[in-house]
Amino acid sequence: MAVAIGSVGCSQAPVADTPQLPLASAFKEARGPWVSAEPADNVPRPAWWALYGDPEMDALQQQLLANSPDLGSALARYQQASAATDALRAAQSPSLGTSLNAQRIRQSERRPLRVLGPTSPDYYNSGTLGLDFQYELDLWGRVRQQVGAGEALQQAAQADLANARLALQARLADTLIALRGLDREAALLRETEAAYARAAETIGRRHQGGIASGLDLARAQNQLASTRSQLRQQQAQRALLEHAIAALVGANASSFSIEPKAVEVAMPVVPVGLPSTLLQRRPDIAAAQRRVSAANASVGVARSAVFPSLVLGAQAGYQSSDLDRFIQAPNLFWAIGPTLLVNLLDGGRRKADISRAEASLDEAGQNYRGVVLTAFQQVEDQLALLSQYGEAADAERDATAAAQRSLDLASNRYREGVASYLDVVAAQTANLQARRNALDLDTRQRRASVQLVRALGGGWSQP
Template identity: 30%
Template sequence: MSRCLPRASASVAVVLALAGCAASVKAPPASSLQMPSAWRTAVEGQGSGPVAQEWWQGFGDPALTALVNRALQGNGDLRIARARVEQYRSLMGVAAAGQKANVIVDTAPTRTRQLAYNGVPYVTNVYQAEFQANYEVDVWGRLAALTDAATATYQAEQANADAAALSIAATVASGYLNLRGLDAQLALTEATLKLREQSRDLAKKQFDVGYSSRLEWLQAQAEYQTTAEQVPQLKRAIFEQENALSILTGGNPGPIARGVELEALQPPAVPAGLPSELLRRRPDIARAERNLVAINANLQATRDQLLPSFKLTAVGGVQNLKWHDFVNAPTALWRLTGAVAAPVFEGDRVQYQTDSVAAQRDQAIYAYENSVRTAFSETDNSLGAIVRLKEQAVQNDARRATAAETLRIAHNRYNNGYASYLEELDAQRTLFTADVGRLQLKTRILVASVDLYRAMGGGWTRP
């Protein structure tokens, strides 16, 4: 018993001495990330549940839901991202295979013609089959660290694919809502154009009979032409928006099916959530976190390159000079080798490599913190946008009501001969501008809801 203690102590000392051969690693930078306790903007009517996985269904438009689902299946960029996930899944398997034994089978029948000592040629046959098994004992955990790095990189690619899916879903939803806004503006413009046409024809008749001046008729004509000019502009914008949505869904340029009218679309309830929940929900934060884990594992593997490696090699086989004997009673051959290999001098190459990976780790830490701060900013901005746009919509409603009343008074004054037709045209123009602004604000509020769901992670949550 007393003899074993010195031997054990010597073994521990050898292991500790070998462990001291690893390259030194600089300490990581201190975190400068501060977690806010709440958002700056408080939103009325905030929901109480988690962010829905398929949040776009909250708009209640089957056409929007179908469009987003089609994009999640057929979008080209998303298919590329998913293919990269499969690539890194395979690379993870390659890294894990490094911790297992490697077995090779080799058969090498050989026929040789040589000269004997007396100069007489002779022919020999050698029939041989051999297998070789190699296994590296992962004493220091270097191979396990490489597997951990590959696993974390694979998980980062999964999060990257989720981030791409979230971005595509939000882009398609925003594009569709903008398309419905353009549709509503086109319908308003075409309806206004008919009114402008009637006003122009009336002004022309009154000018012909001498009831009004040529100036009033020309002003009505100009107002009609101004409104008519907006129709092809809106149709071109709708055409391009449809083509953009078709490409996003993985198809060719073409028309897009419509669903609920803009006026009937309502934004879903604002999802509840604390800033800390973004760390689990947003896929870009998860990607930055897994990249940091991968670099830390690579740092461990790089640091341990100076430590000795322990490899076991087992070789076995059969051999004979005659085929009959090789098949029926071959001669068995084997050998077992244990090897220890350690670098002696590499000119500080490993230390510089370790310093390089440590710098990459520091970059990953800063990138992670930047991703978290960006998430906080985007969410706060989206919450603030919804509040301010709704306040702006209230003022727009008041402005429109004033414009409508102004037009009513101007129309009555013109009919009673107290004012010129130019006054009514100006009131019509003001009301039309307010109507367009109302549709644009409605669209912007809907799109701001999409931006909020994108900022809050859109329900993509991985353990």
């Protein structure tokens, strides 16, 4: 017994060892003026969306935090994990129970070892009031490791909650930026529609005067109708994004609306930092690491099951057949002593439990590696998109300027009668497409920056 008591607190869990991965000294795709290498760690993480300078985004983010059903579900899962951990902690404390039993008994006349012998009454009363105390000495750390596993799972659930919050916030910001991009594109299409309508009206008058051909008029009318069609298609896409935002913030899509605004969303500078800091910032990596710790503790729980358990117990109370004089000294009883429980034969169940726990630890380790590798992939993906979109935007601005010059020249040549209206139509189409491409690239840059913030774990401001 002394040896056993001296072994209290011995852990059977393997040494905690988070899977190691090779880390680069810097992100490969981190280049260009739209990223910075210095993280702003002093900025509160929840306010990263303020970098985009849209007050409506801030209001919607607050509504998401208050009303999102997905976020509420994640919070409920964390609360379940917290309650489960509290239940495991209770095993570290003694248990004390009480019971009260009162019966009227008729005993068999031929009962073996009949109470008080053959002269005892067939009918008698029985009353018992008792207290039962139990406390398991955690000799091999089984209970402590169970609590450790529960605490790690609770921390993983908390990280899952943070990850769900970040994912929903990023999805909302991404969707709203896409919607604002469509608003800017709609303004361009309306402007173009008005210009094409004026051009078609002018060609119509020229046609009536015999100056322009019917072919020129048909081409002008085709340009106008095609632009109107593009505008209606764009408005349909905007409606879907608006409905998606309503679902994200927990609002009814039938009564939810966002006023169209053709405004440019600010392009933030997102501090990237070093690859090693990514392991500390991303909540999904933290959750995976906590699950490795929980699986490690579960191995210790399985291994400790092969050792005996020692329970200290005590009972005390009153017991009597005379219920009128129940609480009296002669009716007092008590018992105290340890109980040693040893499992001698289980058909290999404990060995199988150990193998299963070790396999679960291996699985958690591989899941951790997968989450980390995916995190690095996501950061590099978004950095590459930002880099290439930035270069593409510069080229697209040149293309837009060239398309505008081409349209001006084609329009002047047509008015001077040295070019056909087909040249004007081709120049109009190229100019509109170049301007739409430029707006689309602006939107894609900003959406990529949102995904970069999410990939980095969120929470920076402009340096």
